[in-house]
Amino acid sequence: MERTLFQEEHSLLRSTFCEYIKKSILPDYPKWEKEGQVPREMWLDAGNQGWLCPTAKQEYGGLGAELLHSVVIAEELSYQGTPGFFISLHNDIVFPYLEQFANESQLRRWVPGCISGKTVLALAMTEPGHGSDLGRIETRAVLKNGEYVINGSKIFISNGQLADLFIVAVRTSSPERPHDGISLLLVPSDSPGFARGRNLEKIGLHVQDTSEIFFDDCRVPEENLLGEENRGFAQMMQNLQQERLFLAIGAVAHASGALQHTLDYVKSRKAFGKELSRFQHIRFELAEMATKIQVTQSFIDDLIPRHMRGEELTREVSMAKYWASDVEFEVCDRCLQLFGGYGYMSEYPISRYFLDARVQRIYGGTNEIMKELIARQLGI
Ligand SMILES: Cc1cc2nc3c(=O)[nH]c(=O)nc-3n(C[C@H](O)[C@H](O)[C@H](O)COP(=O)(O)OP(=O)(O)OC[C@H]3O[C@@H](n4cnc5c(N)ncnc54)[C@H](O)[C@@H]3O)c2cc1C
Numbered sequence: 001m002e003r004t005l006f007q008e009e010h011s012l013l014r015s016t017f018c019e020y021i022k023k024s025i026l027p028d029y030p031k032w033e034k035e036g037q038v039p040r041e042m043w044l045d046a047g048n049q050g051w052l053c054p055t056a057k058q059e060y061g062g063l064g065a066e067l068l069h070s071v072v073i074a075e076e077l078s079y080q081g082t083p084g085f086f087i088s089l090h091n092d093i094v095f096p097y098l099e100q101f102a103n104e105s106q107l108r109r110w111v112p113g114c115i116s117g118k119t120v121l122a123l124a125m126t127e128p129g130h131g132s133d134l135g136r137i138e139t140r141a142v143l144k145n146g147e148y149v150i151n152g153s154k155i156f157i158s159n160g161q162l163a164d165l166f167i168v169a170v171r172t173s174s175p176e177r178p179h180d181g182i183s184l185l186l187v188p189s190d191s192p193g194f195a196r197g198r199n200l201e202k203i204g205l206h207v208q209d210t211s212e213i214f215f216d217d218c219r220v221p222e223e224n225l226l227g228e229e230n231r232g233f234a235q236m237m238q239n240l241q242q243e244r245l246f247l248a249i250g251a252v253a254h255a256s257g258a259l260q261h262t263l264d265y266v267k268s269r270k271a272f273g274k275e276l277s278r279f280q281h282i283r284f285e286l287a288e289m290a291t292k293i294q295v296t297q298s299f300i301d302d303l304i305p306r307h308m309r310g311e312e313l314t315r316e317v318s319m320a321k322y323w324a325s326d327v328e329f330e331v332c333d334r335c336l337q338l339f340g341g342y343g344y345m346s347e348y349p350i351s352r353y354f355l356d357a358r359v360q361r362i363y364g365g366t367n368e369i370m371k372e373l374i375a376r377q378l379g380i
Pocket residue numbers: 123124125126129130131132133155156157158159202205210359362363364365366367368369372
């Protein structure tokens with residue numbers, strides 16, 4: 001599909017990163033899946049190659065690249081079937097919290113490590129009792145003698161085993177509207193009273209380390225407040241636009257990758273004396289999927305520059321996240337079916353596309369919550 005969004009420099013970047021994935025990520029991916037995480041050396045290598053936080057400003061050692069650079073990286077990881085290496089969470093979802101809300105000394109302290117891979121990032125909002133209703137979180141932080149003392153726990157935290165710096169949503173006051181008492185704290189993993197739980201076993205995204213984390217009188221200095229006290233909910237809402245846009249970007253790229261694998265397969269696999277690609281049903285299946293992908297891609301490509309210009313896109317981005325992740329799951333499921341029994345075998349990448357796709361309808365705000373947001377924007 002011809003896309004007008006990108007320039008020559010982005011095509012070059014895409015082919016270089018694609019080569020990197022084929023050479024440095026894909027060969028060891030099955031091993032990392034068994035280990036349940038991507039090794040630290042890979043994060044450092046990715047940092048060394050310039051794949052981490054490309055939008056970071058040059059004064060902190062970054063490339064100062066525009067967001068499209070990051071879009072290419074996120075798309076290619078998903079397209080190649082390696083979305084579980086959560087570079088995009090680090091680059092596009094958590095790092096923007098530092099870019100937007102950190103003060104000068106916080107930026108100087110943390111950004112260089114985010115670029116090099118020495119500081120892997122995680123965002124801890126969800127709690128065992130509160131996922132969709134984020135406004136009611138209970139993990140509490142009390143300011144005492146110049147330190148925040150944190151008690152509570154978070155669950156399903158991506159990069160949870162590896163992360164060195166957690167951006168944690170905590171309750172700092174109990175106003176009538178619970179949303180107004182939330183703040184964001186920077187919690188380094190070596191803070192006293194901080195502990196990681198086990199690496200949770202999941203049905204897909206096996207290379208992703210997803211964990212529970214615990215705060216037992218965990219102490220961080222007052223200077224680790226990110227932005228203003230009690231403004232955390234508004235800060236999260238502000239950044240959810242980019243989070244959901246990038247989930248949609250990854251979803252449609254992942255669906256495209258699954259389709260490409262399937263196109264290659266149906267041209268070579270034979271049944272009843274001819275290639276699968278010559279059966280009308282299979283041709284129509286693929287034609288329908290390609291159409292859905294292209295329509296979805298056009299919608300997302302319209303949103304990317306508008307997001308970059310700073311437009312408020314709550315309605316459109318909610319639509320894109322829900323729509324693209326539904327299309328992704330449908331495409332991966334239908335593609336797997338066209339592989340027959342081989343599609344169910346772990347050694348065939350299409351099985352991983354299918355398994356990794358499922359969670360996209362759940363995290364970043366479930367698709368039901370996206371529909372709630374859309375309905376509200378419709379004035380009902
Ligand atoms: C692999 C993985 C990685 C994750 N990574 C992170 C992370 O890095 N950081 C983080 O903070 N969180 C993370 N999450 C958590 C994720 O964002 C939550 O699981 C999600 O927001 C849903 O919350 P919940 O699981 O508590 O479900 P619930 O909120 O209990 O929802 C259960 C069901 O009820 C539906 N529902 C809830 N409220 C409504 C409503 N008002 N109207 C209609 N339906 C509703 C939901 O859509 C869902 O179907 C991750 C989750 C997974 C599975």
